[in-house]
Every structure is written in structure tokens, then in C-alpha cells.
Amino acid sequence: MEKFVIEGGNRLSGSVRPGGSKNEALPCLAATLLTDEEVTLRNVPRIADVEIMLEIIQDLGGVYEWVDDGVVKVKTENVKSKKLNAELCRRVRASILFAGAMLAREGGCELPPPGGDVIGRRRLDSHFLAFEALGATIDMSPKGFVFKANKLVGTDIFMDEASVTATENLLMAAAVAKGTTIVRNAACEPHVQGLARMLSKMGAQIEGIGTNTVKVKGAKGLWGCDHTIGPDYLEIGSFAGLAAITGGELTIEGVVPDDLRMIRLVFAKLGIRTEFRGDDLFVPGEQELRIVDEVGGQIPKIDDAPWPAFPTDLMSIAITVATQCHGSVLFFEKMFEGRMFFVDSLIAMGARIIFCDPHRVVVIGPGKLYGGTLESPDVRAGMALLIAALKAEGESTIYNIRQIDRGYSKVDDKLRALGAKIERLPVD
Numbered sequence: 001m002e003k004f005v006i007e008g009g010n011r012l013s014g015s016v017r018p019g020g021s022k023n024e025a026l027p028c029l030a031a032t033l034l035t036d037e038e039v040t041l042r043n044v045p046r047i048a049d050v051e052i053m054l055e056i057i058q059d060l061g062g063v064y065e066w067v068d069d070g071v072v073k074v075k076t077e078n079v080k081s082k083k084l085n086a087e088l089c090r091r092v093r094a095s096i097l098f099a100g101a102m103l104a105r106e107g108g109c110e111l112p113p114p115g116g117d118v119i120g121r122r123r124l125d126s127h128f129l130a131f132e133a134l135g136a137t138i139d140m141s142p143k144g145f146v147f148k149a150n151k152l153v154g155t156d157i158f159m160d161e162a163s164v165t166a167t168e169n170l171l172m173a174a175a176v177a178k179g180t181t182i183v184r185n186a187a188c189e190p191h192v193q194g195l196a197r198m199l200s201k202m203g204a205q206i207e208g209i210g211t212n213t214v215k216v217k218g219a220k221g222l223w224g225c226d227h228t229i230g231p232d233y234l235e236i237g238s239f240a241g242l243a244a245i246t247g248g249e250l251t252i253e254g255v256v257p258d259d260l261r262m263i264r265l266v267f268a269k270l271g272i273r274t275e276f277r278g279d280d281l282f283v284p285g286e287q288e289l290r291i292v293d294e295v296g297g298q299i300p301k302i303d304d305a306p307w308p309a310f311p312t313d314l315m316s317i318a319i320t321v322a323t324q325c326h327g328s329v330l331f332f333e334k335m336f337e338g339r340m341f342f343v344d345s346l347i348a349m350g351a352r353i354i355f356c357d358p359h360r361v362v363v364i365g366p367g368k369l370y371g372g373t374l375e376s377p378d379v380r381a382g383m384a385l386l387i388a389a390l391k392a393e394g395e396s397t398i399y400n401i402r403q404i405d406r407g408y409s410k411v412d413d414k415l416r417a418l419g420a421k422i423e424r425l426p427v428d
């Protein structure tokens with residue numbers, strides 16, 4: 001077990017290159033099971049969730065090798081089991097993605113309940129409805145789920161909600177189903193698009209990538225491929241917020257500008273200016289952060305929703321940044337009911353926040369932040385508290401940093417390179 005000890009108050013400046021997207025790497029790893037052939041994935045972040053997904057693949061009989069920085073080769077020619085390892089699955093939410101991959105590959109699997117962030121109820125109904133529509137059956141017990149399908153047959157499916165991992169599961173199963181599957185009300189986040197591009201390279205015919213209606217023509221067999229994971233827009237948003245509140249001038253290298261449209265719009269509401277310089281995102285230094293009132297002087301509202309709306313995974317970061325802006329803003333978290341509780345820690349550090357209910361907080365800034373003893377409740381709130389600690393006056397200690405490591409590779413090294421005083425120490 002490790003902790004971060006941070007001396008706050010430094011302006012963080014320089015250049016940083018974001019890691020590959022966690023939420024794209026995880027489904028792409030599951031998708032390696034769709035073929036006997038070798039798959040090469042590049043720009044894969046070396047984070048705990050990725051290592052666990054690889055261990056699950058190995059436990060099923062697959063082999064993998066890290067051949068270069070961020071480059072992993074996976075071959076699943078000899079899958080020898082349909083039963084997934086309970087201990088490993090419990091440690092990662094994305095283990096649910098093996099359901100679609102194993103239905104496609106082996107006609108089913110036994111899957112223990114997935115783990116992941118405790119940020120509210122995480123329903124799986126959309127996954128099950130989608131699989132059933134393709135002809136699969138699901139038996140549930142406290143030990144987990146048994147998925148079975150003699151044959152997957154494509155059909156026209158209207159998802160009950162635009163669930164990210166349910167859409168990814170459905171795309172994997174549809175890639176080998178007989179005939180054509182039309183997925184309506186599909187999630188279309190950049191990581192869903194990334195998986196769909198990988199499946200296309202493997203031989204599935206997919207139309208509508210990036211929209212909420214995706215058409216998949218199943219293939220008889222899929223090939224190996226070479227796929228590069230896109231830069232993590234959640235890490236990019238986190239670093240942009242960090243630079244803005246510490247007053248630093250930051251260049252974030254190698255971004256996908258189109259993925260940042262809504263994020264930049266929302267950050268602009270907090271008074272944060274950013275600009276593109278080629279493929280880099282530039283955050284100017286010493287910005288005066290002032291929340292922009294809505295027409296008529298009304299208090300603005302920032303809420304989340306499925307893509308292309310503002311991502312729920314950046315709400316904690318945006319709330320933390322808002323604590324250092326002049327003005328008032330309402331945050332309305334519509335997707336998870338447990339994601340806002342971390343604001344108690346911000347309040348203890350000095351932030352001026354009204355906790356209205358589990359879905360809404362009003363931030364009235366700025367409130368000077370002071371260092372404290374903190375605990376990461378989930379990956380994004382953990383990063384948000386790290387950002388608050390880097391801004392705060394005095395020393396902070398953050399526990400449970402494995403949550404932060406789950407989503408941000410070598411975050412302390414990257415922060416030190418920008419001028420942060422941060423140490424990773426064992427917990428006594």
C-alpha cells in the first residue's frame with residue numbers, strides 16, 4: 001500500500017504527453033479473444049486495470065508479452081477455460097467486457113460479478129437485454145452470471161440506455177453474429193469508437209462509428225490486427241484543470257481536438273482558456289478564473305450525460321477547479337449517485353461548496369485550500385483531490401492511491417516533471 005505526500009502551492013508548467021485511454025484499452029484487450037491470431041495493441045497505458053485484464057486473458061489460456069513501451073502483443077489461440085477467475089474479476093469493472101468476447105469466441109462463459117469504482121449503483125441490465133436480443137441466455141446467481149448462446153443472430157436492437165460497456169459488449173458479440181445487427185441508442189464515446197475501429201480492422205463491417213446508430217455485419221471469423229489506443233481525453237482534461245488552477249502554462253501533447261469540444265466549452269464556463277497548437281492543447285499561464293454567468297446574470301449549471309455531452313468522469317475534476325474560480329456554479333451529476341460525496345474532503349480543505357443532495361452541489365469560489373489528510377474514494381475523485389492538494393497551501397497526504405493508479409499511469413513522475421513536490425511512500 002502506498003500514499004502520496006504533496007507540498008502544495010507550486011505553479012505546474014511545461015509539457016506533458018497523456019497516456020493511452022484506459023477506457024479504450026480495456027475493451028480492446030477483451031476483443032483480443034475474438035481471434036486466434038496475434039493482436040498488437042499500441043499506446044496501452046501501464047495501469048493496474050490493464051495488468052488485471054491481461055492476467056484474466058492469461059488465466060483463460062491466452063499469452064501476452066510487452067514488447068516495447070506501451071506495446072503489448074496478445075494471442076489467444078489456446079483458450080482452455082470458459083470460467084473467469086473470480087479474484088481477478090472482482091478487481092476490475094471492465095471484466096464484464098469478457099461476456100461479449102467469450103460469447104463470440106466460445107459461445108458463453110461463467111463470469112463472476114465485476115468490481116470497479118464505488119460511485120453508485122452500476123446496473124448491468126443493458127448488457128443482458130442486448131445479449132438476449134442476439135439469442136443468448138443468462139443465468140444469475142450470487143456467484144455471478146452464466147452466459148450461453150448456441151448461435152448469435154444479428155437483429156435490430158434499441159438499447160434501454162446508452163451504456164458504454166454494454167455497447168462495447170454488443171459490438172463484440174455482433175462482430176461474429178450471423179447477419180446484421182443494428183444498435184440504436186448506442187453509446188459513442190471516443191473509447192467506443194476506438195473499439196469499433198479495432199473490430200473493423202479485424203474484419204467486422206461496421207457503419208456509423210461515432211454516432212448513436214451503429215450497423216455491424218458479422219464476420220465468419222476475425223483476423224489479428226495492429227491497433228493504436230487513442231490519447232486519454234480524461235487525463236487531458238485533468239491536466240488542463242490542474243494547470244489552470246495552479247496558474248501554470250502547460251502544453252498537452254498529441255491530443256485529438258474533436259474529442260475535446262464539449263470539455264473546452266465547459267472549462268470556458270469556468271473561465272479557462274485553452275487553444276490548439278497543431279495537435280497540442282495549450283493552456284496559457286496565470287489565467288484569471290471567473291465563472292461566466294448565463295444570459296441575464298443567471299448562475300450557470302454544469303451537468304453530464306452520454307457523449308457528446310460533458311463526461312461524468314470529468315465532473316470531480318471540474319468541481320475541484322471551480323473551487324478556485326470567482327463566482328457560483330451548480331454541478332448536476334445525472335449519471336451516478338455516489339460520485340459527489342468526495343466534496344466533503346474539498347470542504348474540509350476550505351472549499352466553499354453547498355452539498356444539495358447526492359446529485360447536486362453548488363460551488364461558490366474562490367475558497368482558499370489548505371492541505372490535509374485525504375483518501376481517494378474512486379479514480380476520478382482521487383485525481384481531483386490530488387489536484388486540490390497540489391493547489392493547497394501546506395502538506396497533504398493522500399491514501400488509497402491505487403485508485404488513482406488505476407486510471408493514470410506514472411502520474412507522480414509526470415507531475416514532478418511539471419514542478420510538483422510529490423512523493424510516493426509506503427503506508428507504515
Ligand SMILES: CC(=O)N[C@H]1[C@@H](OP(=O)(O)OP(=O)(O)OC[C@H]2O[C@@H](n3ccc(=O)[nH]c3=O)[C@H](O)[C@@H]2O)O[C@H](CO)[C@@H](O)[C@@H]1O
Nearest residue numbers: 023026094121161162163164165166306312313334335336
Ligand atoms: C470501463 C469504462 O469504460 N468505464 C466507463 C463506462 O462505465 P459503464 O459502462 O459501467 O457505465 P454506463 O455507460 O453503463 O453507465 C454509467 C451510469 O450512467 C447511467 N446512464 C447511462 C446512460 C444513459 O443514457 N443514462 C444514464 O443515466 C447508468 O445508469 C449508470 O449509472 O462509462 C461510464 C459513463 O461514461 C464511465 O463513468 C466509466 O468510466
Ligand SMILES: C=C(OP(=O)(O)O)C(=O)O
Nearest residue numbers: 093094116117313379380
Ligand atoms: C468509473 C471509472 O472506471 P470503471 O468503469 O473502470 O470503474 C472511470 O474511469 O472513471
